[in-house]
Each structure stands twice: as structure tokens, then as C-alpha cells.
Amino acid sequence: MPIISRGFRGRRTEGDSARVPPGQYLTPDFPVLSAGPTPHTPLERWDFQITGEIDEPRRWTWEDFRALPSEGVTVDIHCVTKWSKLDTIWRGVSVDTLLDGIETSAEYVVEYSDGGYTTNLPLEDVTGGKAWVVFEYDGEPLEPEHGGPARMLVPHLYFWKSAKWVRALRLLATDEPGFWEVNGYHNYGDPWREQRYWGD
Amino acid sequence: MAGTAVLGRLTWQVADVIEVASETPRVKTIVFDAPNWTGHRAGQHVDIRLTAEDGYRAERSYSIASAPDGTRIELTVERLDDGEVSPYLTEELRPGDQIELRGPVGGYFVWEPSRNAPVLLVGGGSGVVPLMAMIRARAAAGADIDMRLLFSSRSWEDVIYRDELGHLEGSGLRVIHTLTRSQPPSWTGYARRVDGAMLADIAPSPSAKPRVYVCGPTPFVEAVATALVRIGHDAGAIRTERFGPTGG
Numbered sequence: 461m462p463i464i465s466r467g468f469r470g471r472r473t474e475g476d477s478a479r480v481p482p483g484q485y486l487t488p489d490f491p492v493l494s495a496g497p498t499p500h501t502p503l504e505r506w507d508f509q510i511t512g513e514i515d516e517p518r519r520w521t522w523e524d525f526r527a528l529p530s531e532g533v534t535v536d537i538h539c540v541t542k543w544s545k546l547d548t549i550w551r552g553v554s555v556d557t558l559l560d561g562i563e564t565s566a567e568y569v570v571e572y573s574d575g576g577y578t579t580n581l582p583l584e585d586v587t588g589g590k591a592w593v594v595f596e597y598d599g600e601p602l603e604p605e606h607g608g609p610a611r612m613l614v615p616h617l618y619f620w621k622s623a624k625w626v627r628a629l630r631l632l633a634t635d636e637p638g639f640w641e642v643n644g645y646h647n648y649g650d651p652w653r654e655q656r657y658w659g660d
Numbered sequence: 661m662a663g664t665a666v667l668g669r670l671t672w673q674v675a676d677v678i679e680v681a682s683e684t685p686r687v688k689t690i691v692f693d694a695p696n697w698t699g700h701r702a703g704q705h706v707d708i709r710l711t712a713e714d715g716y717r718a719e720r721s722y723s724i725a726s727a728p729d730g731t732r733i734e735l736t737v738e739r740l741d742d743g744e745v746s747p748y749l750t751e752e753l754r755p756g757d758q759i760e761l762r763g764p765v766g767g768y769f770v771w772e773p774s775r776n777a778p779v780l781l782v783g784g785g786s787g788v789v790p791l792m793a794m795i796r797a798r799a800a801a802g803a804d805i806d807m808r809l810l811f812s813s814r815s816w817e818d819v820i821y822r823d824e825l826g827h828l829e830g831s832g833l834r835v836i837h838t839l840t841r842s843q844p845p846s847w848t849g850y851a852r853r854v855d856g857a858m859l860a861d862i863a864p865s866p867s868a869k870p871r872v873y874v875c876g877p878t879p880f881v882e883a884v885a886t887a888l889v890r891i892g893h894d895a896g897a898i899r900t901e902r903f904g905p906t907g908g
Binding site: 462463464465466467468469470471472482483484485491492493494495496497498499541542575576605639640642643644656657658659660 | 669670674707709710711712713715716717718719720721744748752757758759760765766767768769878881882885886888889895896898899900902903
């Protein structure tokens with residue numbers, strides 16, 4: 461039996477409640493969550509790499525990267541700290557485009573960011589139109605505090621899986637838990653199954 | 661950054677409200693007894709779950725304010741006027757009520773009294789809460805390590821834990837206030853937002869390799885962390901925790 465909170469009525473989500481995973485609430489704002497200072501890497505020193513279980517690592521400069529075909533994406537995002545935001549608008553390069561033509565036996569991937577942040581996920585969760593490296597939010601260049609110049613966007617998982625300031629994807633044969641994943645947070649992070657913490 | 665959190669499932673448990681105390685006009689401390697609590701480390705947080713009579717639920721995370729102390733947990737909560745959960749916790753909850761919670765959560769924004777590097781804590785408003793857990797853990801352990809708190813509040817009336825911080829000062833703990841909106845008539849302390857010059861005055865030298873914890877609203881944390889890096893502190897030694905304008 462759940463404990464009823466005497467006198468608590470709550471503020472119900474109007475209309476779109478089917479789009480809000482369990483334990484989440486909607487916010488019109490865009491809160492920021494990060495473990496350390498915001499890195500500020502100049503674009504001329506920025507690059508993006510695919511490394512690990514592939515024959516030839518790939519590398520793009522900012523110019524190369526921005527010359528890749530990009531797409532607009534409108535998705536709902538869900539942060540493990542309980543906020544969800546509907547219909548967020550991004551522009552970026554599909555991970556399918558970055559991996560195009562690569563042959564790999566890898567089954568896992570780790571995202572690497574400026575500042576040392578990492579997060580891990582199965583490779584199949586970033587392929588097939590499920591993940592992007594985005595550089596615009598709401599029609600504007602992505603601000604540093606939200607992960608600019610470029611961040612991952614993997615909207616079907618809790619938002620810590622969408623690493624800010626992402627610089628590389630490393631393809632791996634075995635799973636390698638990342639920063640929050642070794643600090644008590646769930647290894648996979650499906651918001652619809654409320655996989656917030658270890659054991660959820 | 662090795663895994664340090666306790667391995668195991670975090671199950672919801674029922675906690676009893678023991679006491680509700682005012683800290684400032686907008687901030688209250690709620691003391692819980694959670695019989696199944698297995699302990700926490702200073703800086704960790706807890707998830708709270710409220711359930712309405714018709715089954716509707718709301719969950720939020722709150723930093724733990726107390727040092728580890730058996731099954732007793734203190735949360736300090738600021739009332740956000742447009743919040744869903746914080747008005748309930750600060751205005752409605754009273755001793756004898758029960759609430760569901762689970763935790764502790766978070767294995768990174770934590771500090772152990774056994775560490776011997778100097779510590780700089782920088783808090784904005786209710787961002788002081790997890791930092792207070794560190795200050796209390798230091799006091800409980802009888803540690804004399806160099807710990808400095810730079811605490812930004814709007815006014816003297818808004819200073820959370822004001823008296824307790826005053827009592828705890830000394831034997832290696834320094835508390836430096838800045839009051840950003842209004843100051844008492846005789847105020848001689850800082851009266852502006854935290855900036856690089858203030859941090860350079862107060863922080864241990866970067867060569868002393870201090871461990872730094874910054875917590876507050878996002879613009880505060882952005883400004884402080886950026887200024888610390890600019891005056892020479894190692895970005896990897898600065899741990900941040902932020903809360904947005906919503907969350908309540």
C-alpha cells in the first residue's frame with residue numbers, strides 16, 4: 461500500500477501525460493546539469509573522432525563536421541533529475557552518417573567529452589536513426605552550458621546518456637560503464653522503465 | 661573516478677517526520693527518521709515521492725543537509741512559489757506525517773572527512789545544503805582540515821544556517837558571506853555577486869590543490885566555476901551541482 465500524502469493534490473500534467481514517463485514532471489525551462497566547469501574549446505581546436513574497434517579511426521575538424529549532411533530533429537527529452545521537456549528542436553548529424561561504411565564487431569559505444577565525462581550504451585541504441593551529434597538548439601548555435609559546440613542527442617534514454625561537449629565515440633566489444641554509471645546511476649537508463657539508479 | 665556508490669537496489673522506504681524547523685522565511689528544514697536508512701555520505705541526495713489520494717504521484721530530488729547520523733536525515737527545502745512539491749514540504753508537512761523516500765543517490769558530489777586536501781565550498785542560496793552536510797561531517801569527525809565556505813545570499817535574513825555556521829567557525833573552518841541585494845547597516849563584508857577577485861581572496865592557492873565544491877542556481881555555478889578555472893584552479897578538481905529555476 462502506498463503512503464498517501466495527507467493534503468497533497470499535486471499539479472497534474474495537462475493533455476500530454478502519455479508523453480511523460482513515470483516520476484517525471486514537465487518544465488518549460490531548460491535546466492542544466494553537469495559535474496564540473498563548462499569547457500570552452502575553440503572551434504579551431506575542436507575535432508570529432510570515431511575510435512576503437514574499427515580498422516581506421518575517423519576524424520573530422522569542425523569544418524569537416526559541419527560539411528556533413530545534417531537533419532532537424534524534434535524530440536521529447538527526459539532528465540534523470542525528474543524534469544522532462546517536450547518538442548525540443550535540434551539540428552545535427554545522425555550517428556548513422558558518422559558510422560556510414562564502417563565495419564565493426566563492436567556491440568557497445570562510449571561517448572567521450574571535453575572535461576573527461578563518459579557515458580556508455582549499446583551500439584544499437586545510437587544507430588538506426590536514434591542518435592545525433594547536434595550543434596543547434598531551437599534554431600541557434602548550441603550554447604556552451606547546454607553542451608556546445610556539439611553534444612550527443614539520444615532522446616529515448618535519460619538525458620545523461622546525451623553527453624555534452626562530445627568529442628569522440630569509441631566502439632567497444634565489451635561494455636564499459638561511464639561516469640554516472642559507476643557513480644550509482646543505471647547502466648542503460650530507459651525513462652519509461654524508470655531505470656534511474658543501480659538495481660532499478 | 662572509481663565507483664564509490666553503494667551497490668544495490670534503492671527501494672522506496674517510509675520515513676517519519678520528526679520535526680519541521682524554519683531556517684529563513686522561505687526555507688525549512690525537515691527532520692526524518694527512516695528506519696531502513698543504511699547511511700549516506702556528505703553531498704548525496706535523496707528522492708522524495710508524494711502520492712495524492714487518487715494515486716497521482718510526484719517525485720523530486722533533495723540534497724541531504726545532515727551529516728551521516730544513523731537513521732536520521734535532514735532535508736532543507738526552499739519554497740518555490742510555482743513549485744509542485746516544495747510548497748507541500750515546507751507548508752503542509754508536520755511531525756507525525758509519513759513520506760516515501762529512497763537513497764542515498766549520487767557518488768560524485770561527495771566529500772569524506774578522511775580527505776586531507778584543503779576544501780573550498782561555494783554556495784548560492786539553498787545551494788548551501790549539500791555543502792552544509794560536508795561542514796557538519798567535518799565537525800562530527802573532529803577534523804581540523806582547512807575548509808572555507810563562501811556563501812552568497814540575498815540578504816542577512818536569507819542566510820540559511822546563519823547561527824550554526826557562526827558557532828562552527830574556527831579550528832580551520834572559515835565562513836565568508838556575501839550579501840548581494842541588501843546588507844545590514846553596519847555590514848563590512850562582501851556585498852556583490854561572487855567574482856574572480858573574491859574567489860582569489862578566499863580560495864586556497866591553486867598550488868595547495870584544494871578540492872572545490874560549487875552548488876547553486878545554474879548562472880551562479882557557471883560564473884563561479886568559470887572564474888575558478890580562470891584564476892588557475894584545475895577544472896578536474898571542481899565539482900558542481902546545479903539546480904534550475906524549476907524543480908520545486
